[in-house]
Every structure is written in structure tokens, then in C-alpha cells.
Amino acid sequence: MVDDVEFTSYYGRQIVKSPVWKTPDVPLYLFLGGAAGSSSILGAIADVTGRPALTRVARLTAGGGSILSVVFLVHDLGRPERFLHMLRVIKPTSPLSVGSYILAPFSAAAGATAAVELLGWFPRLKRFGGAVAGIFGGPLATYTGVLLANTAVPSWHAVHKELPFVFASSGMAAGGGVTMAFTPVAEAGPSRKMAVTGAAIELGLMHRVEHEHGIVSEPYRIGKAGKFLNAARTCTAAGAGLTVLAGRTRLGAIASGTLLAAGSLLTRFGVFEAGLASAKDPKYTVIPQRERLAARQNGHAPSVTH
Amino acid sequence: MTSVSSASPAFTGKDPQNRLFGPLPDVTEEAGYEPDHPKRVGFFTDTSVCIGCKACEVACKEWNTLPMDDSHGTRDVIGLSGMSYDNTGQLGANSWRHVAFVEQSRVVDLPMPAVGLPGATRQDTGEPSPAGHAHQDDSLAEAQAHSVLNAEALSEFDPQTAQTGSDKQIRWLMSSDVCKHCTHAACLDVCPTGALFRTEYGTVVVQGDICNGCGYCVPACPYGVIDQRKDDGRVFKCTMCYDRLTDGLMPACATACPTQSIQFGDLDELQARADARLATLQSQGVETARLYGRDEDDGVGGAGAFFLLLDEPEVYGLPPDPVVTTRDLPAMWRAAATAAAMMVGVALSAVLGSRKR
Ligand code: SF4
Numbered sequence: 107m108v109d110d111v112e113f114t115s116y117y118g119r120q121i122v123k124s125p126v127w128k129t130p131d132v133p134l135y136l137f138l139g140g141a142a143g144s145s146s147i148l149g150a151i152a153d154v155t156g157r158p159a160l161t162r163v164a165r166l167t168a169g170g171g172s173i174l175s176v177v178f179l180v181h182d183l184g185r186p187e188r189f190l191h192m193l194r195v196i197k198p199t200s201p202l203s204v205g206s207y208i209l210a211p212f213s214a215a216a217g218a219t220a221a222v223e224l225l226g227w228f229p230r231l232k233r234f235g236g237a238v239a240g241i242f243g244g245p246l247a248t249y250t251g252v253l254l255a256n257t258a259v260p261s262w263h264a265v266h267k268e269l270p271f272v273f274a275s276s277g278m279a280a281g282g283g284v285t286m287a288f289t290p291v292a293e294a295g296p297s298r299k300m301a302v303t304g305a306a307i308e309l310g311l312m313h314r315v316e317h318e319h320g321i322v323s324e325p326y327r328i329g330k331a332g333k334f335l336n337a338a339r340t341c342t343a344a345g346a347g348l349t350v351l352a353g354r355t356r357l358g359a360i361a362s363g364t365l366l367a368a369g370s371l372l373t374r375f376g377v378f379e380a381g382l383a384s385a386k387d388p389k390y391t392v393i394p395q396r397e398r399l400a401a402r403q404n405g406h407a408p409s410v411t412h
Numbered sequence: 413m414t415s416v417s418s419a420s421p422a423f424t425g426k427d428p429q430n431r432l433f434g435p436l437p438d439v440t441e442e443a444g445y446e447p448d449h450p451k452r453v454g455f456f457t458d459t460s461v462c463i464g465c466k467a468c469e470v471a472c473k474e475w476n477t478l479p480m481d482d483s484h485g486t487r488d489v490i491g492l493s494g495m496s497y498d499n500t501g502q503l504g505a506n507s508w509r510h511v512a513f514v515e516q517s518r519v520v521d522l523p524m525p526a527v528g529l530p531g532a533t534r535q536d537t538g539e540p541s542p543a544g545h546a547h548q549d550d551s552l553a554e555a556q557a558h559s560v561l562n563a564e565a566l567s568e569f570d571p572q573t574a575q576t577g578s579d580k581q582i583r584w585l586m587s588s589d590v591c592k593h594c595t596h597a598a599c600l601d602v603c604p605t606g607a608l609f610r611t612e613y614g615t616v617v618v619q620g621d622i623c624n625g626c627g628y629c630v631p632a633c634p635y636g637v638i639d640q641r642k643d644d645g646r647v648f649k650c651t652m653c654y655d656r657l658t659d660g661l662m663p664a665c666a667t668a669c670p671t672q673s674i675q676f677g678d679l680d681e682l683q684a685r686a687d688a689r690l691a692t693l694q695s696q697g698v699e700t701a702r703l704y705g706r707d708e709d710d711g712v713g714g715a716g717a718f719f720l721l722l723d724e725p726e727v728y729g730l731p732p733d734p735v736v737t738t739r740d741l742p743a744m745w746r747a748a749a750t751a752a753a754m755m756v757g758v759a760l761s762a763v764l765g766s767r768k769r
């Protein structure tokens with residue numbers, strides 16, 4: 107709708123800086139955090155309702171995912187040996203600071219729970235560890251949405267109200283998918299339900315992200331990001347459909363679980379790439395700001411003095 | 413050891429003290445300094461007198477021992493950018509001052525003598541104008557003969573529109589860009605380690621021994637100022653020569669600037685000076701002159717380094733309406749909390765809605 111709007115730039119140079127976060131590290135981190143977070147919640151509830159097989163799979167998924175995400179996060183730092191500086195201060199204005207205080211207890215609890223699950227020690231402690239992980243699991247999956255949105259990257263910031271929900275639902279699709287693939291089908295009912303609900307919410311929200319934010323929705327539809335997100339949509343929709351149709355068979359559970367996890371992973375890559383693309387082209391910075399200024403001048407928004 | 417940031421109260425509800433957004437009368441005190449802290453200092457960069465000599469860039473590199481890089485920030489590479497005389501290209505980890513060069517040439521729709529700003533010596537007949545400009549080259553020479561420093565010259569022709577005998581109008585814009593030392597600095601807000609901090613002068617500085625190179629500040633800055641030095645891992649940006657300030661010296665760039673395009677001083681004084689300068693230029697018919705970053709009601713609560721520009725900000729590579737991203741952070745945290753609760757709800761109903769085997 108605003109495709110051909112004229113705008114000026116300085117030799118076509120980008121205005122905001124591109125994120126220096128590495129790919130695949132950061133998209134993988136986003137994916138693992140979502141899968142581990144949702145699995146830990148599922149595991150904690152499955153535990154108290156007496157579903158031992160699902161509990162075990164969910165705990166191992168949460169533990170494995172959390173340890174791997176710490177590895178990717180530390181690896182992405184420019185000075186990895188200083189990763190403990192993350193815990194020097196607590197700043198609610200910094201999603202990464204808050205996130206560090208979510209990831210640290212989560213990975214400790216989920217990692218330890220998974221370890222004792224494997225070793226078969228301390229059953230009481232296991233329940234406690236699993237519950238702690240379950241408490242931090244939701245925030246772990248959703249804070250990463252705030253992490254990306256709380257930047258000047260146009261296509262991330264504009265969707266700041268959707269992104270935490272996208273990551274939450276995408277995390278549920280992935281966590282549900284992975285646990286359904288490894289749990290005996292008779293006990294995997296909760297995984298299937300969580301996965302299908304997550305997938306449905308994700309598809310709905312991503313449609314909004316891709317279409318309802320004017321020009322800054324465009325990077326989600328074109329280029330590399332567009333390809334990732336098209337593939338993500340296909341995988342997620344197919345995975346959810348297959349879960350409903352064939353999720354109660356072993357093979358069907360494995361196939362649909364894999365599709366759902368792949369869909370979630372592709373969504374993270376797509377969202378990440380869309381942000382990079384929107385930072386690169388100055389039009390995504392200039393045009394929305396120009397429109398904002400014009401709206402203010404026309405009195406559509408609170409006007410600024412001077 | 414662990415400290416909680418002073419902006420925390422802003423998350424408890426409204427933001428009555430403008431801790432995340434809006435004007436702040438004393439940004440230094442808000443950051444936790446005692447009331448007897450030094451006054452807030454800043455830069456006023458008056459681009460109407462910039463001659464594009466790049467003395468500021470050189471002085472900055474020298475004083476801060478910044479490594480050489482090309483116009484894309486690649487270290488130890490010489491490269492011509494093809495962007496007029498600008499081979500610095502952008503602000504980044506290794507360039508803390510950047511002089512932009514804009515060559516504008518545009519066709520005028522109605523080349524009639526009656527159209528134009530006061531003093532424009534333009535005409536459509538191709539004959540010598542009363543001022544004696546036979547053609548464009550002469551009038552350019554004439555333009556150069558007039559010092560832009562000279563207020564009289566400025567009143568005679570608006571650098572916007574003057575100086576040509578044909579229907580082509582040409583002008584050069586030069587502007588020395590720098591970190592804005594925002595009142596609400598996104599880089600500082602999002603830094604998880606506390607490496608970025610507010611100095612006693614109200615400026616924003618990175619502590620190199622704390623930064624762990626997480627990179628969060630880089631996409632957070634609405635102006636694209638701060639960047640990571642790839643081979644080092646940490647981020648770097650203008651410190652407003654913090655080390656010189658503590659010794660009572662002016663920043664290197666302002667000291668080196670031969671035209672006083674870069675003025676350093678107490679921020680309130682600079683603001684008054686800028687307002688006066690703008691009024692002068694406007695009274696002389698330079699209608700496109702405007703201040704950028706001066707308004708404390710803007711998206712970053714006003715900048716510590718602000719500018720007088722002769723065209724729209726984006727012409728110089730500046731965002732027209734920058735907003736500190738943390739303005740929307742309370743809404744984002746609310747969304748994240750609700751989304752996390754949604755996950756628990758979905759998981760609960762998934763478990764409770766499934767039969768046990
Ligand atoms: S947000 Fe950007 S312009 Fe503002 S103080 Fe930080 S680096 Fe400078």
C-alpha cells in the first residue's frame with residue numbers, strides 16, 4: 107500500500123545499525139528457549155498429574171534445550187569469557203538483563219532435573235526442580251520476543267505487542283511437537299493438544315505480523331525472510347493437521363512432531379531475517395517516521411510542542 | 413554488589429518522572445548523582461558554517477587512537493565510497509565523528525524571476541543577471557567568494573536556492589555527525605552489563621572493561637551510532653572526550669573545528685545560542701534552517717548533541733522522528749507476561765483435557 111512512497115536518504119545508507127547478533131546462533135537460541143520453556147511447563151504439570159513417560163521426555167527436552175541455549179548465548183558474545191558480567195546488575199529496562207535472570211535459574215533447574223532424571227536419583231528433588239523450571243519456562247519463551255522488539259529495528263519494534271505471543275505459541279508448537287515425537291502415543295495427548303493450539307495461534311499471529319503493519323510488514327513477506335516464513339507456515343500447518351489426523355500413531359507422531367519443530371525453527375529464522383532486512387533499507391526507518399510526523403501535524407496524535 | 417537500575421519505578425505503573433520517555437530537567441541527578449554534580453554539557457553542531465574540512469574527524473581519531481577503517485567500518489582498509497568527499501561513510505566503532513557531504517542539484521519547476529526566496533539571483537533568459545552572473549560557473553565562483561560564515565552573505569543568498577543562472581540549482585550540505593548523548597539513551601537502557609553509563613556531565617559512555625560484547629546496544633540506538641569492533645568484540649562510540657572533560661579540556665573535535673561549526677559547552681547555554689542562531693538565519697530568509705535534537709519533547713527527550721540543519725534530517729542520514737525504544741517497553745513486558753501466562757493456561761488445559769492412559 108505504501109510501496110512507492112518517495113523518501114530521501116543519505117546515498118541509500120541505512121540509518122539504524124544492523125544487529126550484530128550472529129546467525130544461526132541467535133535464531134537457534136530463540137527456538138531452543140521456546141521449545142525448552144514450553145516443555146518444562148508441560149513436564150511440571152504432567153508430573154503432578156501422574157504421567158511419568160511424558161514427564162521424563164519433557165524434562166529431558168527442557169534440560170537439553172536450556173543447556174544448548176546457554177551455549178549459543180555465550181558463543182554469541184563478543185567477549186564470551188565475560189558472560190558472567192550479565193549478572194552484575196539487574197535492569198528492568200534491559201530485556202537481556204532480565205532474560206539472564208530468567209535463563210540462569212531456568213537452565214540450572216531444568217539442567218539439574220534432566221540430569222537426575224537420567225541418573226534416576228532424588229525423586230523428590232526432581233519434582234521441585236521441574237516445578238522451578240516450569241515457573242521460569244514461560245518467561246524464557248516470551249522474553250526473547252521483547253529482546254528483539256526492544257530495539258530500533260523497524261520490523262521488530264513495530265510488532266512489539268505480537269512478538270512475545272508469536273514466540274510463546276511457536277514455542278508451544280515446538281515443545282509439543284518434540285515431546286509428542288518421543289512419548290508413547292497413549293500418554294502424549296497433552297503434547298498433541300499443546301502443539302496444535304500453539305500452531306494455530308502462531309499461524310494467526312504471524313499473519314498479522316506479515317500483513318497489518320504497513321510498510322514494516324513487507325520485510326516479512328519478501329526476500330530471505332519471506333522464504334523462511336513461507337516454509338514455516340507450510341511446516342506448521344502441515345504438522346498441526348497431521349497431528350490431528352495421525353498423531354495417535356507412532357509414525358504420525360514422529361512426522362508431525364518433526365514438522366512442527368521445523369516450522370517453529372523456520373519462524374525464528376524468518377523473524378530474525380526480516381529484522382535484518384528492515385534495518386538495512388533506510389525506507390523502513392524513514393517512511394514510518396515521516397508518516398508519524400505527518401499524522402502529528404494533522405492532529406491525529408498528541409502533538410509535540412515547539 | 414548487584415544494583416537495581418534507577419528506572420525501575422517506571423515499571424510500577426505510569427511514568428510520572430519521565431524515567432523512560434519525555435523531558436527530564438536533570439538527567440544527571442536522575443542517574444543517581446548528588447545534586448552538586450557538574451552541569452550537563454553538549455555539542456551544538458551548526459551545519460550552516462561547516463566547510464567539510466574533517467578536522468573534527470581527524471582530531472577525534474588522533475585523540476581517541478581509533479583504528480583506520482573504510483566507509484563500511486571494515487578495519488585497516490582504504491576504500492573510496494563514491495559518496496562525494498565522504499569516505500568515512502557512517503558513524504561506527506572506529507569513526508566517532510562523521511562529516512556527511514550532500515551534493516544537491518535539482519531542477520526548478522517555474523524558473524521565473526518572481527519565484528524564489530529573497531536574494532535569489534536566478535533568471536530564465538540566459539542573459540546576465542543584474543548581479544552580473546552570466547552562467548552557472550560564474551555564480552558558483554560568486555558563491556565561493558561569499559563566505560558562508562558571513563551573515564551578510566547568507567542574507568544575500570539562501571544556500572538553499574541561490575547562485576545559478578540556469579534552471580539548475582546546486583548546493584552542498586556538510587554536517588559533522590556524532591553520538592547524540594540522548595536524554596533517554598536506548599543504548600544505555602538496554603545494556604545488560606552496566607557497561608554503558610551516564611557520566612557526571614550527563615553524557616553516555618561505554619566502560620571498555622565491563623562490556624561483554626553482547627551487542628544489544630547496537631540495534632537499540634535509533635540513530636545507528638554505536639557499533640561493535642569486530643576483531644575486539646566490544647562496542648565503541650563517542651565519549652564526548654570524557655577523559656578531556658575531567659581534565660577541564662574541550663572535546664578534541666570542538667577544539668579542532670576552525671569555523672565553530674562544532675560548539676561545546678553547557679547544554680542550556682548551547683540551546684539558547686542555537687535558538688538565537690536559528691532566528692538570525694530565518695530572519696535572513698534561510699527558511700529551511702531547523703534545529704534537530706533540540707526539542708526536549710522529542711522521542712529521546714532531547715539530545716545532548718544537537719544540530720542546526722538546512723534540510724530534512726534524512727537528507728543527512730538522520731532519522732526524522734527517532735524514538736527511544738524503551739518508551740514501549742512496559743507494553744512489551746505486559747505482552748510477555750500475558751503470553752507466558754497463556755502458555756501455562758494452554759499447557760494446563762492440554763493436560764487436564766486429555767484422558768490418562
Ligand atoms: S542511543 Fe545512540 S545516539 Fe543516543 S546516546 Fe546511545 S549511542 Fe548515542
Ligand code: SF4
Nearest residue numbers: 603623624626627629
Ligand atoms: S555490547 Fe557492551 S555496551 Fe553494548 S549492551 Fe552489550 S555489554 Fe552493554
